[in-house]
Amino acid sequence: MSDKRTLKVAVLGCGAVGSQVVRLLTEQSDDLTARVGVPVELVGVGVRRLDAPRDVDLPDGLLTTDVAGLVARADVDLVVEVIGGIEPARTLILSALDNGASVVTANKALLAEDGPTLFEAAEKAERDLYYEAAVAGAIPILRPLRESLAGDKVTRVLGIVNGTTNFILDKMDSSGAGFSEALEEAQELGYAEADPTADVEGFDAAAKAAILASLAFHSRVTAADVYREGISDVTAADVASARDMGSVVKLLAICELRPGPNGDQVAARVHPAMIPRTHPLASVREAFNAVFVESEAAGQLMFYGPGAGGAPTASAVLGDLVTVARNRLAGTRGMGESAYADRAVQPMGETRTRYHVAIDVDDRAGVLAAVANAFADHDVSIQTVRQEGRGADAQLVVVSHAAPDAALAATVEQLRSMDIVREVTSVMRVEGGDE
Template structure:
């Protein structure tokens, strides 16, 4: 007498772009391996696409549909993989799936950065899984280590390079000395930048990922609107050249950390271009690669590095979630619930202590440095280093400060801009990755 064969796990894939096509390919090609890992067959029930007239290699036409809602509603679908992107219709489709008792895997960072609370509640109510490892840093495992491996530790800081487009642009500018506009155009030609790169270069993509990381790391709900955000469009080749003289490079960083403000523990979540020293592990992350550094009280510093985007790498993360969700269906388990017990408040950027790099074009005459230094001193902002370059109309003064509140630093820069001896404040960047 043989044991009864386990019931197959039915999967619906919503969206067949670069990532969706790779997910379907892996599901098909690795069916036997996936069955062994899950404990039951994992069967593709259907794939929703926008245009049924387009040929889709490797997918039988009978599996294609342009009605995602009907696909989600099918009784033989146990897990929905959402790869459409954007807020709607994914929000409605995912919520419907969860409320119907189906587990969901998504790579949708924009949605999870805004509506993770609502969707997590729906998953908890129905006792099903909601996984989203692929929403942050592509193939790099970050979400699962935070929710599981470090569940017994206290995470104090998460910082990283989580957008490949901006990292490619800054790396190329640093290596070649080319201007921002030229490298952005090259990124588009190579496929690293979208036709409309605004979400990437203005930091919105990284901010969505920062919201997700902060929510998980600090057991509090953080949305994209809570994240302070600056992009890289104002960065010049001169900034990168000047950074080298201070043994630094410039990276777009997503930083989430616990800080104390007014005697209260708060969350700081922010995205901006910043100088980081050459010896910092993130300084060597170049091209379209991503990296995230997690700091915890007992585990210390951990770094996760790899390809942060692309069809196959992101599909790898999606399949990892899919296997976990499928196993839970087979063995009547479920993954970790959303944890928001801490409910820490969000610190405004003014309260965040940072260091500053300020580059200014100044009048070439005696006493300018003393006047500039006096403005910093008025607000108790300590100067760590000063560099003077050029002469005449090309005279430039660069000031690097010690750590002070962002409010005091910003007020100092605003006062300097009004000085008669300062022709122009050409660049203001923060400096991260030091203990000063």
């Protein structure tokens, strides 16, 4: 047990999340003291510009632009990193750990790119590194995976982990709007950034998928291991086609244990997919997030809530801060990285997926057989075929059983090259049903 009389906290970055962390730290100071056991004192806030407008009133003298100097202070026990990005965040976190401070961060980009460097530094320094806010904002999901489910075997994690893209897809579903129109609305309402690339192209979700897969499967998975497709090619026709099937299109982060040649492998991917409207994830509307976990003993669990925003994200940061502070007082550490399983990452082409393919064809004898043969040529089994319209307006909608993704992609290529196929109007993976 430490004989510390106060725990000193430095916050790096005072933007959307940092300002709310600072607000909660000051407004809830008495409760935090009671919960931790000793006062938690904010001793400095590292910023880029002293005169920038902020959403929080700071006590005098706390702001500093000497962020490295703040981290180097010998009396700082806890460093909260909410600057974001790779540098200088990485160097600051490493130097905080090296100086003996414990660290709480919300930085998914850094964790997904170079998590192992940070985990090794925390291990070496014998300090905590917590990051609940990095995935799905306020939703407690990393701690449940790390702690509550530590005695179970997680087999699958399906997440809606990006609020911006969920808002856009939900708009497309409810109003019939196209992608650009829905994106514009998301930008007007402040859900999407002026440069929406990180969200709409799936980079943000892929970083979160890497973090989820690492924790769920006790292996090291980085953003580069995650197959990624965004939503900018999702059309109103795809969304309508999903609707006709009783499904909805969602951008999913999917992390699975899959059989490989030498035991189970980890498959991690982010792409738009059709899921049945009866699936719990289908009810996640607007900019909300949810993570659906399947494990051997517990069965199915869903974690739902606000995945972004200054205050919700600060809630997760403060939760970590209290835990790390308690650990520190007790002279102990929480569970660090657990990568003992060291599972290989399965290439996307080998990962079994299901496809929904809508094709404009001529309605005449032999067409259905030719389409079915294209699937058979790649050893892909068909689950359902539906025909809509007649004559020149005929459309076939084929849903496959699970097959290696590369075989499904090759089937679609072949369909596109066939004379009887006028156009492949919608191709999308299908999740959340029987394989």
